[in-house]
Amino acid sequence: MMALSEIMSTGLRKLGLACIIATLAAASAHAGDETTLLAPTGKLRVGVYPGSPTSLVTDPATHQTHGLSHDLGEAFAKRLGVPVAYVTFQRIADVIAAIKNAEVDFTITNATPARANDVSFSPILVAVELGYLVPPNSTIMSADEIDQPGIRIGVTKGGTSERTLGAKFPNAKIVPAESVTSAVAMFGLGEIDLYATNKPTLFEMSDALPGARILNGSWGLEHMAVAIPKGREQALPSVADFVKDVQSNGLLTRAQQEAGLRGAVKADQ
Numbered sequence: 001m002m003a004l005s006e007i008m009s010t011g012l013r014k015l016g017l018a019c020i021i022a023t024l025a026a027a028s029a030h031a032g033d034e035t036t037l038l039a040p041t042g043k044l045r046v047g048v049y050p051g052s053p054t055s056l057v058t059d060p061a062t063h064q065t066h067g068l069s070h071d072l073g074e075a076f077a078k079r080l081g082v083p084v085a086y087v088t089f090q091r092i093a094d095v096i097a098a099i100k101n102a103e104v105d106f107t108i109t110n111a112t113p114a115r116a117n118d119v120s121f122s123p124i125l126v127a128v129e130l131g132y133l134v135p136p137n138s139t140i141m142s143a144d145e146i147d148q149p150g151i152r153i154g155v156t157k158g159g160t161s162e163r164t165l166g167a168k169f170p171n172a173k174i175v176p177a178e179s180v181t182s183a184v185a186m187f188g189l190g191e192i193d194l195y196a197t198n199k200p201t202l203f204e205m206s207d208a209l210p211g212a213r214i215l216n217g218s219w220g221l222e223h224m225a226v227a228i229p230k231g232r233e234q235a236l237p238s239v240a241d242f243v244k245d246v247q248s249n250g251l252l253t254r255a256q257q258e259a260g261l262r263g264a265v266k267a268d269q
Contacts, residue, residue, distance in 0.1 A: 034235045035080045038228065039105055043085045046073030047095035047104035050088065051180030052201040053259035054108060054128065054224055055095075068125070068224065069108045071255040076106060076226075076242055090179045093158025102229045110160055110198075111225035122226035122239045126252065129218040129263045130161075133195045133202040135187045136211030140194060143215055147171045154183050154192035160222065161196045168219070184208050198222045199263025221265070 038044070048056035048069045056067040070086065077084035087104050089095050098104040100118040111121040132153075134140045146153065147169040155161035157176035166174050175192050177183035184205055186192045195205065199214065206212040226239050246252040256264060 034238050035082060037232050037235045038238070039077070039080055039082045040102075041105075043083045044073065044077035044080060045085050045087050045103070045105045046070070046077070047087050047089060047098055047107040048073075049091050049095055049179070051204060052092075052198070053204055053256075053261035054198065054200055055092070056086075056088070057204060057259055059260075066255070066259040068252075068255055068259060068261070069106075071258065072108060072125075072226075072246060072251070073106050075246065075251060076239075079242060091156050091158060093156075096227070099227055099229050102231075105228060107227050108224050109227050110222040111227070112160055114163070115227070118230070119227040120230055120233055120236060122228075122236065122243045124223045124225050125243050125247070126224050126256070127221045127265045128224060128261075129199045129265065130197070130220045130222060131199045131202055131218050131263070132215045133205055133209075134193070134213050134215065135209060138193065138213070140215070143217060143219065146194065151194070152192045154186055154195040156180065156183070156197055159197065165196055180205065187212075200259075200261045203262040204260070 046069060048067060050056050050058070053067055055069045056065060058065050073086070074084045087098065089098065092109055095104060095107050096109065096115055096118060099107060108125060109115065111124065115121075132143060132146070140146065140151075148171050151169075151172040152175045153165055153169060153172050154175050154177050155165060157178055162174060162176055175186070177186055177192075177195075180197075180201055183192070183195050187195070187209060195202065196219075199218070202214050206214060226243060228235070228239060246255075
């Protein structure tokens with residue numbers, strides 16, 4: 001017969017093993033619940049729009065696509081163990097509307113109070129400067145020369161700039177553009193005198209407009225964060241862990257480099 005001490009030791013070992021198994025099972029179930037919550041269709045639908053390194057750009061030499069939303073969306077899908085599916089829109093306002101309607105699961109965008117009414121945000125991933133782009137041969141040399149009659153400021157329709165610059169420059173005219181691509185064409189047609197948005201996008205536009213200049217200084221910062229649909233707040237701690245991980249493991253830096261993102265500054269949490 002086994003001694004009482006042996007019986008107790010064996011029982012404790014079995015109990016410990018049972019506790020470990022139960023803990024692992026609970027963790028697995030929790031992970032499964034979060035995946036179902038964050039990617040309810042079985043794939044992570046990532047909202048992107050072309051023309052901005054914070055979202056989606058195409059390398060003209062390699063034809064490879066990159067961008068913060070594009071690359072980090074793929075990384076987050078792998079983390080969840082589901083495939084990624086990119087959903088392309090003309091502009092960020094359309095992406096936000098799709099997330100609000102739960103038609104898209106993930107994007108990276110400026111975490112403004114207005115957008116926080118429609119989507120849920122992670123902690124700040126990275127901050128980018130806001131600025132102005134003027135075309136070749138423009139006589140505008142500084143932001144002090146903008147607020148005057150006859151100056152037409154191009155902005156992305158439905159974007160942050162459209163909502164804020166009217167009050168900042170009451171004497172100038174705000175001209176919404178359907179997309180970043182159309183804004184470049186508007187310069188060529190002489191329909192706008194400058195364009196206002198985040199500097200990563202302005203640098204991308206300047207590459208398509210030889211001789212264009214980004215004015216010195218900035219008029220603020222965009223605080224980029226992961227956006228997910230409302231009603232999924234239970235999974236926000238996992239999204240926050242992802243943000244923290246990519247900030248520390250080099251993935252965010254690599255995504256910025258591959259997208260050619262310029263004008264970024266360290267996120268102020």
